[in-house]
Amino acid sequence: MSSTDTPAAAAAAAAAESLTAAGESATLLRFATAGSVDDGKSTLVGRLLHDSKSVLADQLEAVEHASRSRGQEAPDLALLTDGLRAEREQGITIDVAYRYFATPRRRFILADTPGHVQYTRNMVTGASTAELAVVLVDARNGVVEQTRRHAAVAALLRVPHVVLAVNKMDLVGYEESVFARIAGEFTAYAAALGVPEITAIPISALAGDNVVTPSATMDWYGGPTVLEHLETVPVTDDPSGDPVRFPVQYVIRPQTPEHPDYRGYAGQLASGVLRVGDPVTVLPSGRTSTVTAIDALGENVDAAWSPQSVTVLLDDDLDISRGDIIVTTATAPAVTQDVEATVCHLHDRPLAVGDRVLLKHTTRTVKAIVKDIPSRLALSEPDEHGGLARHPAPGELAANDIGRIVLRTSEPLALDAYADSRRTGSFLLIDPADGTTLTAGMAGDAFTESANGTARAADGAADDGWDF
């Protein structure tokens, strides 16, 4: 009945001590998992959760009970993450589930995304906020179409770190050559797409090799376990070199006797470091001013940086409202009403040329019209070289399609390239009639510069289907 009288409590106390000690200053890593249906993703997620004290006794008991009542002998760890009735009934993951676990070094938010082709949009959802993606491959099958799709989505969404987990090594005799071949093929492919950092790890999620415990069998592997890598991968870039982008969310005007003239612009820094004294420009109007004070949730500070939520006070009484972006004058972006972007269409209702939509960019929502859909990735059909091809001028995009579109907006937007900023280069398209979220957009070129040329150069004519 007590929460502390279980036999494991004493042993847990030591871990708890270091957990709480590290607790307040620990960093946060957001990561996503991707894998095809039977690659063992649930087993990997289950093991990570289980071995980091994130599966507690009552949850495990519930899973054991449910597994038994279905006639399964071993507890089915997938039942931990498949939280919806329909998911448990069908034994598949339909929607993204968010999981939380911690080690003494770091806190983790895991977006557990479905592997099924028809849920590509859910991997896009999970990857949009992830700093790391774990792509699972079955060692017996190697790199397959779905693996390439996951690599492409990670590249497209600019996930900074990708882990290739080559799973089921126990079923290929723990052979180094099998791992090396798959890791080599995947790394070449993902690097050509522009994935900046790839770490390949041979694992057996079922047997526990290299997930949290170093493998006793694969002594040829000298790298980190999955958990070690998750704990140590750097998550913070130095924002001081990035241009300042501060979308205004809300204007704070107390109009009280203590604060008769206070007029603060509340928002979350999307990028860069903003300092008191900085000359700033407000977009889209183009008016200029100077930062006189920064209020970091009740504390007066000299500087603030992404992703802090702060309130900014300016020297001049400008007309600034929600939807405006405050930028440092020296790094002001161009504003435009013509948007070219790569999009993932999310809704069952197709997106067609001529559609009138709403475009939500940071805190600003404007009207837009779809002027053109120049191409669509062919996710399932190989091109003449056996790679993945694109369809020119498809006319419309269906659910889960990834394609290029051209939009014209009713008002100018201060839109960065997604390659430069995930926050100010991303947008949503919304159905103006009922508010449905239709499409996720990434402004600018789809993949990095090198992706367009080097994939072809590296592989010759073999496999460059993402020429896009």
Place this chain on the structure above:
Amino acid sequence: MTTTTEADGTAGPDGRTAPAASTDAAEGTDAAAGTEGTDTAGPGGSPYALSHLDALESEAVHIFREVAGEFERPVILFSGGKDSIVMLHLALKAFAPAAVPFSLLHVDTGHNFPEVLDFRDRTVAEHGLRLHVASVQEFIDAGKLRERPDGTRNPLQTVPLLDAIERNRFDAVFGGGRRDEEKARAKERVFSLRDEFGGWNPRRQRPELWQLYNGRHSPGEHVRVFPLSNWTELDVWQYIAREKIELPAIYYAHEREVFARNGMWLAPGEWGGPKDGERTETRRVRYRTVGDMSCTGAVDSGADTIEAVITEIAASRLTERGATRADDKLSEAAMEDRKREGYF
């Protein structure tokens, strides 16, 4: 289960003795709060790294301000429990030095802990807030709701809640629900569209990408907003400790008359008490969650300070709901089913 020992073991000597993050604790937190300028190393070594609590706080504040910017009539569900107290604290910080631009709504089951109701009223008065109360008892008295045979009133909250939302035309309703609480809640969006019946349809949820929350809704529909989605029970407690937030005393160990039922310690009160074969005894207990007295259990505990509570939670082998909430044990999909009906 000895998984914790394993996890600790794999963290290795670095993790146990002196994680880089741990030694930076004091400076890191200050730097992240912005008081130290940019030359102090934060957690993880970078001067610009935010601690996980600062990252969660910043995200929650962003969510509050998005709602303030896009909705006409938002309201904060406030029960006097720790999650709603943290939620209110974040809202106060988000709009300072101005007042919180939302009112509060409490769904009173009629079986609430008196200490919690007292705390609720003091908080409302202290911050000059407006409180709406939706009363389950009034609905029962008016014949609009019927008492359940098992006596629990938690599921009965849905009807008065939806009635209050409709009557006051609230278009955004903040809830303190966290995704770590329960497997159906793990599937919940930060902005969750509810239909005109208040229902949640998990298969028709809007995808939620980046920090672009879509609050569009048709007349009659409303949006539930969960600023603490990404917080865990431990995060909430660490934040309470850091911000020195006051809580109702029942969250800390105290002597209380309780009796055992369904594997939980329940406190007798106006809602009921021990039946045949059940016996009241005095125990040293505390509460991990605070809800309706008929289904919220106490745990044996000597944790009478916030530090002791944090240590106890970190070592606990049970989730807070598994330990102390009878209503979630009704079936495998109890929470999902209630959320479909309009529960928060």
